[in-house]
Amino acid sequence: MKHLFSIESLSAGYDGKVVLNDISFEVEPDDFIGIIGPNGGGKTTLLRVILGLLRPYSGRLDFSNLDKNEIGYLPQVAQGDTLFPVTVEDVVLSGLMINKRLTGRMTRDDRKRAAGVMEDLGLVPFAGSALNELSGGQLQRVYLARAIIGSPRLLLLDEPATYVDPSFEADFYEKLRILNNKMAIMMVSHDIGTISAYVKSFVCVNGSVHYHPHDKITEEDLRAYGCPIQLVTHGDIPHVVLQKH
Amino acid sequence: MGIFEYSFVLKSLLGALFASITAGIIGTYIVSRRLVFLSGGITHASFGGIGLGYYLGVDPVLGAAFFGLSSALGIEYLSERGKMREDSAIGILWAFGMAVGIIFIYLTPGYAPNLMSYLFGSILTVTWTDIYTLGIMSVILIIYTLLFYRVLLYVSFDENYARTFTRKVNLFKYISVGLTGLAIVFNIRMAGVILIISLLTIPANIVMLFTRQYLKIIIWSFVLSFIGISGGFALSWITSLPTGPVIVFVLVIFWLIARSVKSLMRRKEMSALSSGMIIKQISK
Numbered sequence: 001m002k003h004l005f006s007i008e009s010l011s012a013g014y015d016g017k018v019v020l021n022d023i024s025f026e027v028e029p030d031d032f033i034g035i036i037g038p039n040g041g042g043k044t045t046l047l048r049v050i051l052g053l054l055r056p057y058s059g060r061l062d063f064s065n066l067d068k069n070e071i072g073y074l075p076q077v078a079q080g081d082t083l084f085p086v087t088v089e090d091v092v093l094s095g096l097m098i099n100k101r102l103t104g105r106m107t108r109d110d111r112k113r114a115a116g117v118m119e120d121l122g123l124v125p126f127a128g129s130a131l132n133e134l135s136g137g138q139l140q141r142v143y144l145a146r147a148i149i150g151s152p153r154l155l156l157l158d159e160p161a162t163y164v165d166p167s168f169e170a171d172f173y174e175k176l177r178i179l180n181n182k183m184a185i186m187m188v189s190h191d192i193g194t195i196s197a198y199v200k201s202f203v204c205v206n207g208s209v210h211y212h213p214h215d216k217i218t219e220e221d222l223r224a225y226g227c228p229i230q231l232v233t234h235g236d237i238p239h240v241v242l243q244k245h
Numbered sequence: 246m247g248i249f250e251y252s253f254v255l256k257s258l259l260g261a262l263f264a265s266i267t268a269g270i271i272g273t274y275i276v277s278r279r280l281v282f283l284s285g286g287i288t289h290a291s292f293g294g295i296g297l298g299y300y301l302g303v304d305p306v307l308g309a310a311f312f313g314l315s316s317a318l319g320i321e322y323l324s325e326r327g328k329m330r331e332d333s334a335i336g337i338l339w340a341f342g343m344a345v346g347i348i349f350i351y352l353t354p355g356y357a358p359n360l361m362s363y364l365f366g367s368i369l370t371v372t373w374t375d376i377y378t379l380g381i382m383s384v385i386l387i388i389y390t391l392l393f394y395r396v397l398l399y400v401s402f403d404e405n406y407a408r409t410f411t412r413k414v415n416l417f418k419y420i421s422v423g424l425t426g427l428a429i430v431f432n433i434r435m436a437g438v439i440l441i442i443s444l445l446t447i448p449a450n451i452v453m454l455f456t457r458q459y460l461k462i463i464i465w466s467f468v469l470s471f472i473g474i475s476g477g478f479a480l481s482w483i484t485s486l487p488t489g490p491v492i493v494f495v496l497v498i499f500w501l502i503a504r505s506v507k508s509l510m511r512r513k514e515m516s517a518l519s520s521g522m523i524i525k526q527i528s529k
Binding site for chain 2: 051052053071073075081084085086087090091093094097098100102103104105106128129130146
């Protein structure tokens with residue numbers, strides 16, 4: 001199978017400070033990777049490098065099998081201003097901007113496409129609503145719709161379940177599992193116990209990167225990878241218990 | 246109607262039209278992006294340019310435009326680079342602009358200019374050149390907004406996400422804040438340094454009580470501003486009161502009416518909701 005993209009000996013960081021040091025790994029078209037690691041370890045930095053938002057100091061990103069506009073992105077929810085006067089439909093449509101010129105307009109087909117994605121994610125009743133009228137779970141579905149409306153081949157998610165109601169969390173991950181039939185997914189999360197039930201493999205990021213090719217990861221593995229994370233999870237969501245809780 | 250009255254009415258109507266376009270487009274932008282304090286800073290900083298203009302014997306609006314534009318771009322640059330807290334930079338420029346303006350006017354030999362007309366605005370001091378400038382500014386604002394509507398909307402809403410589809414986020418931020426600075430300055434003679442901020446904030450705030458759609462907010466803020474400014478001009482002409490405060494007075498009345506209408510609508514919605522629940526319970 002051809003790699004979707006690969007990273008070779010890449011180093012990146014901010015203001016001369018190295019956050020990711022000499023990392024290498026490949027992503028396949030059907031991967032569902034959980035990106036884990038301690039705070040400040042470089043998880044979000046890795047996503048920023050892949051998105052082209054951060055220029056690496058050195059190393060190589062091979063995107064010969066993936067176009068930049070085939071990447072969908074769901075940032076941490078806290079970044080959007082929910083009081084800003086914008087409707088749910090407008091936010092979902094913004095996911096198509098990557099394929100448009102700066103003077104680009106939304107066509108009838110674009111709106112149809114937005115309606116289809118909103119239908120899939122149960123957002124149709126909120127199409128004309130403002131973001132501050134939505135719950136955390138609904139808001140996260142809006143951002144997911146924005147990320148997938150362009151039918152990406154790679155979906156990057158940065159702690160997508162942070163503000164999601166636990167009762168909706170399992171449903172959210174199930175939706176990701178279905179999406180994984182059509183696209184590779186890389187998801188930053190602290191909740192290893194929960195995501196173990198959904199991801200196919202892990203990448204442990206703590207300055208360096210360790211690829212773990214299985215959906216089960218133990219404390220011994222993490223210790224060996226130099227990834228000091230507490231393994232806890234919560235609620236009735238299906239998950240692999242890694243530690244008594 | 247005599248030629249003076251005809252010219253005055255025409256100037257007032259055109260002034261109201263162009264100021265309303267500014268209020269619609271720039272007002273919606275600054276209220277949505279929570280840049281009201283920045284706009285206050287630009288307005289007051291531009292007073293330094295008015296003083297400098299008088300001192301050098303050039304059109305004070307030119308001086309104000311220079312100060313307004315540089316302070317707008319400077320504040321955006323400093324906050325963008327994280328070199329300084331935005332609110333602190335605004336506070337310093339705010340006070341500095343006022344101080345420079347007053348010092349230069351004090352130093353200007355001969356007749357002291359009518360400061361009140363710059364602080365509170367007066368249609369009597371507005372020249373045809375001002376009207377043409379406002380007209381050109383309005384056309385630029387309309388073209389800019391129509392051409393880049395989607396990008397402007399998304400850059401204002403979530404610039405981090407916008408960076409995933411364009412590298413020109415900073416360029417759009419600088420152009421938008423620069424146009425905000427210029428639009429504010431060109432409206433100073435009519436609305437005044439101290440009161441122009443109300444023109445930019447009150448109409449957009451009124452409309453946002455009823456809709457969260459960006460384009461609708463622009464359009465309805467324009468309509469409300471035009472009614473408010475025209476009404477303000479008429480009242481100011483009849484009562485011989487300064488134009489700026491009268492416009493603010495009219496707009497605040499609109500705002501109070503809108504708040505009352507909104508709370509009435511909410512009460513109606515609540516009572517409809519509770520009666521619906523009672524009917525459901527009875528039918529059970």
